[in-house]
Amino acid sequence: MLGMDEQNIESRFKILIATDNHLGYLEKDPVRGNDSFAAFAEILALAQEEKVDFILLGGDLFHDNKPSRKCMHKTMTMLRQFCMGDKPCLFDFVSAQDETFKDAFATVNYCDPNYNVSIPIFSIHGNHDDPSGDGDLCALDLLSAAGLVNYFGRADAVDDVQISPMLLKKSDVKLAVYGMGNIRDERLFRTFTSKKVRMFRPKEDKDDWFNVFVLHQNRVKRGPTNYIPESFLPDFLHLVVWGHEHDCLIDLEQNEEKGFFITQPGSSVATSLSEGEMIPKHVGILEIHPDKQFKLEKVALKTVRPFVMDDIVLADCNLLRRSDEKNVDEVLADKARVEEMITTARNIWKGAHPDVDEDDFPRPLIRLRVDYSNFSTLNPQRFGQRFVDRVANPKDILYFFRKRQATPGDKKAGAS
Amino acid sequence: MLGMDEQNIESRFKILIATDNHLGYLEKDPVRGNDSFAAFAEILALAQEEKVDFILLGGDLFHDNKPSRKCMHKTMTMLRQFCMGDKPCLFDFVSAQDETFKDAFATVNYCDPNYNVSIPIFSIHGNHDDPSGDGDLCALDLLSAAGLVNYFGRADAVDDVQISPMLLKKSDVKLAVYGMGNIRDERLFRTFTSKKVRMFRPKEDKDDWFNVFVLHQNRVKRGPTNYIPESFLPDFLHLVVWGHEHDCLIDLEQNEEKGFFITQPGSSVATSLSEGEMIPKHVGILEIHPDKQFKLEKVALKTVRPFVMDDIVLADCNLLRRSDEKNVDEVLADKARVEEMITTARNIWKGAHPDVDEDDFPRPLIRLRVDYSNFSTLNPQRFGQRFVDRVANPKDILYFFRKRQATPGDKKAGAS
Numbered sequence: 143m144l145g146m147d148e149q150n151i152e153s154r155f156k157i158l159i160a161t162d163n164h165l166g167y168l169e170k171d172p173v174r175g176n177d178s179f180a181a182f183a184e185i186l187a188l189a190q191e192e193k194v195d196f197i198l199l200g201g202d203l204f205h206d207n208k209p210s211r212k213c214m215h216k217t218m219t220m221l222r223q224f225c226m227g228d229k230p231c232l233f234d235f236v237s238a239q240d241e242t243f244k245d246a247f248a249t250v251n252y253c254d255p256n257y258n259v260s261i262p263i264f265s266i267h268g269n270h271d272d273p274s275g276d277g278d279l280c281a282l283d284l285l286s287a288a289g290l291v292n293y294f295g296r297a298d299a300v301d302d303v304q305i306s307p308m309l310l311k312k313s314d315v316k317l318a319v320y321g322m323g324n325i326r327d328e329r330l331f332r333t334f335t336s337k338k339v340r341m342f343r344p345k346e347d348k349d350d351w352f353n354v355f356v357l358h359q360n361r362v363k364r365g366p367t368n369y370i371p372e373s374f375l376p377d378f379l380h381l382v383v384w385g386h387e388h389d390c391l392i393d394l395e396q397n398e399e400k401g402f403f404i405t406q407p408g409s410s411v412a413t414s415l416s417e418g419e420m421i422p423k424h425v426g427i428l429e430i431h432p433d434k435q436f437k438l439e440k441v442a443l444k445t446v447r448p449f450v451m452d453d454i455v456l457a458d459c460n461l462l463r464r465s466d467e468k469n470v471d472e473v474l475a476d477k478a479r480v481e482e483m484i485t486t487a488r489n490i491w492k493g494a495h496p497d498v499d500e501d502d503f504p505r506p507l508i509r510l511r512v513d514y515s516n517f518s519t520l521n522p523q524r525f526g527q528r529f530v531d532r533v534a535n536p537k538d539i540l541y542f543f544r545k546r547q548a549t550p551g552d553k554k555a556g557a558s
Numbered sequence: 559m560l561g562m563d564e565q566n567i568e569s570r571f572k573i574l575i576a577t578d579n580h581l582g583y584l585e586k587d588p589v590r591g592n593d594s595f596a597a598f599a600e601i602l603a604l605a606q607e608e609k610v611d612f613i614l615l616g617g618d619l620f621h622d623n624k625p626s627r628k629c630m631h632k633t634m635t636m637l638r639q640f641c642m643g644d645k646p647c648l649f650d651f652v653s654a655q656d657e658t659f660k661d662a663f664a665t666v667n668y669c670d671p672n673y674n675v676s677i678p679i680f681s682i683h684g685n686h687d688d689p690s691g692d693g694d695l696c697a698l699d700l701l702s703a704a705g706l707v708n709y710f711g712r713a714d715a716v717d718d719v720q721i722s723p724m725l726l727k728k729s730d731v732k733l734a735v736y737g738m739g740n741i742r743d744e745r746l747f748r749t750f751t752s753k754k755v756r757m758f759r760p761k762e763d764k765d766d767w768f769n770v771f772v773l774h775q776n777r778v779k780r781g782p783t784n785y786i787p788e789s790f791l792p793d794f795l796h797l798v799v800w801g802h803e804h805d806c807l808i809d810l811e812q813n814e815e816k817g818f819f820i821t822q823p824g825s826s827v828a829t830s831l832s833e834g835e836m837i838p839k840h841v842g843i844l845e846i847h848p849d850k851q852f853k854l855e856k857v858a859l860k861t862v863r864p865f866v867m868d869d870i871v872l873a874d875c876n877l878l879r880r881s882d883e884k885n886v887d888e889v890l891a892d893k894a895r896v897e898e899m900i901t902t903a904r905n906i907w908k909g910a911h912p913d914v915d916e917d918d919f920p921r922p923l924i925r926l927r928v929d930y931s932n933f934s935t936l937n938p939q940r941f942g943q944r945f946v947d948r949v950a951n952p953k954d955i956l957y958f959f960r961k962r963q964a965t966p967g968d969k970k971a972g973a974s
């Protein structure tokens with residue numbers, strides 16, 4: 143007989159959801175080079191600890207379309223370390239595997255008798271790691287050939303998108319997972335408006351399935367047709383996992399019109415020093431219970447470097463003489479500015495890691511946006527030299543703008 | 559009780575040896591693009607058919623140091639198709655695995671409980687696929703991280719090479735496999751002459767082991783120190799598998815001075831239209847029996863495109879008028895030359911594939927070397943146009959040289 147806990151384990155899906163891991167981002171940076179890998183390793187370790195049934199990724203696993211050999215090697219090594227093993231996978235893949243996986247193996251990795259998979263990963267591609275070049279392959283195809291990832295959701299044609307779900311069953315829970323790898327937004331917008339995006343529902347017990355959809359598109363309206371309105375998505379969905387937007391808006395948000403919920407996990411590494419990337423990074427543990435009950439718990443990532451951003455308007459600073467560049471330099475550096483931000487970052491880190499030694503405090507990301515109207519700018523690289531041992535991004539701490547110009551928090555920020 | 563055959567299987571090693579597969583060679587060529595893969599697939603299928611214990615590769619598995627994504631994908635797919643499966647591996651790896659495999663897994667793939675390997679591959683690197691770049695990795699490191707290949711024989715330092723063997727045991731047969739990935743020849747020559755290449759012998763039962771050494775170096779003297787003399791190798795070896803030289807000289811050749819035998823399998827795809835590459839391509843099935851008895855059977859590769867080369871001296875051709883380029887063109891093309899060579903190639907193919915339909919006859923490689931002394935040359939590309947549907951290399955059928963010049967069969971030919 144099963145204990146209470148094990149009964150629980152057998153009667154509901156437990157899924158780790160994450161997206162935009164951007165492996166290899168700034169990999170040659172001597173300070174930040176390992177950041178993307180450290181965060182991903184933390185995610186994989188969490189999946190192991192939480193004994194999830196599988197991991198669902200929302201695209202942009204890699205930052206570069208052609209990841210370096212070192213990046214591929216680190217990634218493959220991590221995946222093999224964390225996702226291979228004896229833990230049995232307790233759910234069944236009940237739809238035809240060859241309909242989802244159209245390669246030479248036509249099989250989900252955890253059902254391949256030659257691989258001992260403990261945590262299957264299902265991933266769509268993003269715009270950073272989409273299929274391209276000779277053979278029209280993407281980096282995920284390599285991981286898939288190695289049995290390390292289950293790559294799905296690639297449409298055969300961008301102007302006629304047909305999506306059949308993977309049907310997964312665990313005890314009484316029926317889960318349909320729909321996926322759509324990134325398609326250029328304007329293009330996909332048009333395909334949607336021509337009613338050429340079709341999502342097929344299971345023939346049997348159509349209404350018994352919990353329907354999850356993972357996609358990697360602009361959610362923010364970055365132009366009239368340069369995004370995908372939530373209202374385009376069908377109302378039979380229960381949960382939408384939205385990749386591509388780097389802001390961590392992981393808490394469930396209901397679309398009132400359609401009824402479904404949306405979670406936007408956000409990136410696990412900041413690929414720009416923008417407001418959206420400042421929101422603390424999380425991943426989700428999604429549980430799906432019988433009768434389409436579900437809950438999403440968020441887990442803060444601990445390895446992520448603290449990031450503090452602030453604004454200053456030079457014209458508002460008393461005693462600042464327009465002609466005195468040395469004076470401006472000092473004000474920005476010391477007087478309650480960058481120094482204060484480093485302290486803030488340190489306090490954030492201490493709060494999240496009360497047991498960690500102060501010496502292990504990582505250098506934070508610091509961004510000071512300077513409205514320099516009526517002043518001249520400084521050389522940001524020279525400015526940063528004094529912080530080289532205490533800030534992770536000394537070369538671009540300062541960002542100069544003038545009031546009338548678009549600020550860094552414009553429409554583009556946050557998605558990548 | 560075992561039948562006679564199975565007894566045999568359990569009492570001797572059976573190893574497929576091959577080298578210089580140059581996967582990805584000319585992969586964008588519309589006619590020859592698949593040649594390297596077809597030959598390698600044939601080799602893998604043979605290994606499966608012959609139920610070998612493992613495959614031993616001598617380097618240059620890949621043609622390019624950074625193989626294209628398509629090439630990596632094809633390679634990984636093939637390896638997974640042919641080398642994963644239920645066939646048990648009946649030999650033991652008795653030396654410390656972490657001494658040979660210094661990556662995160664420190665294990666030979668067939669002993670990793672998460673992988674079901676039917677045919678382990680052991681490979682050194684060649685000069686084409688040696689470690690390089692950020693991370694100092696090579697393409698074999700990726701295959702190794704994927705559990706598809708066991709990459710070994712990488713020296714820690716080129717001026718102090720220490721080689722410990724992999725010790726393998728099957729019933730009464732003890733096999734020590736030494737490997738040394740390619741090192742620049744001049745450099746390695748010097749390391750040898752400074753007595754800084756050390757090959758360690760097993761501590762126990764030192765004299766009971768059959769000692770195989772696989773290396774990837776110039777065997778032909780291409781300069782005073784630009785090769786590795788056979789006499790540099792220790793006399794405790796029984797068999798040397800020599801990679802890098804593309805000429806198939808697979809039949810055992812004894813070094814009288816040292817006593818050991820050498821086999822030089824040669825490449826499985828012609829990467830130059832030289833004499834050496836014309837020798838019919840073979841791989842070897844090596845059997846090692848108790849008491850250090852062994853035999854090497856050679857197997858001709860069937861998928862390899864026929865390659866016919868011939869020489870012509872224009873000055874010797876009667877009736878050829880020096881000033882008449884059109885006349886020269888016709889003589890080379892028709893009169894018993896290229897046409898005749900195509901027929902020869904066809905006959906070679908028919909001989910090797912008596913059951914194959916004539917329509918499936920592959921376009922051959924044709925090389926006509928033309929001594930044009932006292933004549934002027936033609937445009938080889940224009941010349942080849944008329945053979946575009948019947949020859950695999952229409953653009954470079956003709957190779958012009960003058961008598962006094964080095965001929966294409968010079969010292970460099972054959973190694974790559």
Ligand SMILES: [Mn+2]
Binds near residue numbers: 268385
């Ligand atoms: Mn993206």
Ligand SMILES: [Mn+2]
Binds near residue numbers: 270
């Ligand atoms: Mn992204």
Ligand SMILES: [Mn+2]
Binds near residue numbers: 684686801803
């Ligand atoms: Mn070579």
Ligand SMILES: [Mn+2]
Binds near residue numbers: 580618684802973
């Ligand atoms: Mn070679």
